[in-house]
Amino acid sequence: MVFKELGNTGERIPVLGLGTWGIGGFEMPDHSKDRQTIGLLEEAIEMGYTHIDTAEYYAAGHTEELIGDAIQAFPREKLFIVSKVWPTHLSAKDLPRALKASLKRLKIEYIDLYLIHWxxxxxxxxxxxxxxxxxxxLGFIRxxxxxxxxxxxxxxxxSVSPEEIVCNQVLYxxxxxxxxxxxxxxxQEAGITLTAYSPLRxxxxxxxxxxxxxxxSEEYNASIYQIxxxxxxxxxxxxxxxxxxSVEHLEENLQSLELLENFELKI
Incomplete structure (x- = not known):
């Protein structure tokens, strides 16, 4: 795995994480493939996907539940878990409740990176x-x-945050x-990590x-998605x-990291 610094924290995180929108459902839960999904998540972690991104909105919390089941066999300190709070839960009263509900579904005591979703x-x-x-x-967020x-x-x-904002996750x-x-x-100038979601068309x-x-693809002997x-x-x-x-997609994505040492593509 390749790592980059998270914000200006000095902590390095995997550059290739695992997005989970649509896992276990989209707006509503879908339990039809729970067992297969947990198995795939476990395989992904074993392959090195220790940076896992989710949100309370995904499948109305069910995606967090599936991740919570999948990560139980792995040391917590080896994982970097990201979740997001929905716009209707941003008040001082609602945010702690939303956060603690996410923690309960994920079966963990803290979230590594907690984001305002919108x-x-x-x-x-x-x-x-x-x-x-x-x-x-209080130790619920890192x-x-x-x-x-x-x-x-x-x-x-x-300008108004009491704590350093280390990341902005956007469509890119x-x-x-x-x-x-x-x-x-x-x-790049401010030292903030930009997480690109939906990276593959x-x-x-x-x-x-x-x-x-x-x-x-021909030049680098790689798929267009790896490019x-x-x-x-x-x-x-x-x-x-x-x-x-699928495991095949997980492996294909990981192999993109092999291109980075001498990669250059100007568009």
Whole structure:
């Protein structure tokens, strides 16, 4: 596994995490593949996917439950668990309840990185981030961050947060490049980790990008999806959390790390 520093904490985390949106259901729980899902998660951890990303919203909490079952056989200190609090739970009263519910479902005593899932203009950022800081002081959270924040929102959050914001998780891939306009440069300058979600475009790739990917695929003897991941991970401060639905996909994604030493793709 390859590691990068989380924010300016001095702590290094796996650059390739495991996204879990859709595992165990989407907006609602789906129990039909629970046993297979837990088995796949266990295999992923054994392969080195110790950075696991989830949220209370995923499958109405069931995704956290599945992760909680899967991680029981592994040393807690070897895992880096990320979860996110939904916009309706950002008040000083609701956030601690949401956090403790996530901890119960995950069957752990602390979350390594706790993120505001989406900005909510109806709840002051200072209130939310103060609540998160209190939970950090109590040992329920190790680090705090945000998700889906634009540059202005991120700067506002930093200005009122009692604790260091170490991460912003956003949509970013070789087709969806909005973060490059200002967010990524700001994170790189400020020392904030940018976690790219949905890094793989498996269904819709423009003809122009496909041609570039196929040329790079031949040059590096890799799949176009490995090229997509390497393209992201070659960037300063960027880590990513692709979802994988099979052992084959898990292995393919891991192999993208082998490209990084001499990788260069200008688009």
């Amino acid at each position: 900005y909510n203009p109806d709840v002051p950022l200072r209130e939310t981030l103060t609540a998160m800081a209190e939970m950090k002081k 680090h705090i961050g945000v998700s889906n924040f634009n540059t202005s929102q991120l700067k506002d959050a930093i 891939n070789i087709e969806d490049r909005e973060p490059e306009t200002s967010l990524l440069p700001y994170c 498996r269904k819709v790739i423009s003809e122009h990008i496909r041609r570039i990917l196929e040329e790079a 997509m991941l390497a393209w992201l991970l070659a960037k300063e401060r960027v880590v990513t959390i692709p979802k994988a639905s």
